[in-house]
Amino acid sequence: MSRHEIRLPWATPPLSANARNHWRKQAAIVANIRHTVATLVNVRTFSANPLPMRAEHVVVELHYWPRDRRRRDADNLFPTLKSACDGLVDARVVCDDTPQFMDKKMPILHEPDGDPRLVLIVTTEET
Numbered sequence: 001m002s003r004h005e006i007r008l009p010w011a012t013p014p015l016s017a018n019a020r021n022h023w024r025k026q027a028a029i030v031a032n033i034r035h036t037v038a039t040l041v042n043v044r045t046f047s048a049n050p051l052p053m054r055a056e057h058v059v060v061e062l063h064y065w066p067r068d069r070r071r072r073d074a075d076n077l078f079p080t081l082k083s084a085c086d087g088l089v090d091a092r093v094v095c096d097d098t099p100q101f102m103d104k105k106m107p108i109l110h111e112p113d114g115d116p117r118l119v120l121i122v123t124t125e126e127t
Helices: 023-044 074-090
Strands: 002-008 058-065 102-104 117-124
Touching (some): 023 074, 074 117
Antiparallel strands (some): 002 117, 058 117
């Protein structure tokens, strides 16, 4: 197994299940997340620990360290996770985001540590 951490460029989730955006604004945010994740994966291609292309199966987790201790619901992070997973497909890490190729884990909320961030963790199964 190979574990890859991708720090996303947002301090707060760009999408929430509670958001009531106009469809055009929502589509633009989704497109931005997909493009950003695909670009970050492509940049990692030239790193010492690149993500594989066309892996047979991956497990994806979204970790969120918020800026404060307000109560939050991890379910609200699913729209961001879904768009990030689509970005992994766009980057050709896997051929589709269906359960046959990708397991999406429940997003994980961490205690604030002074560095608000979102981190996508992709674990690939070696064959």
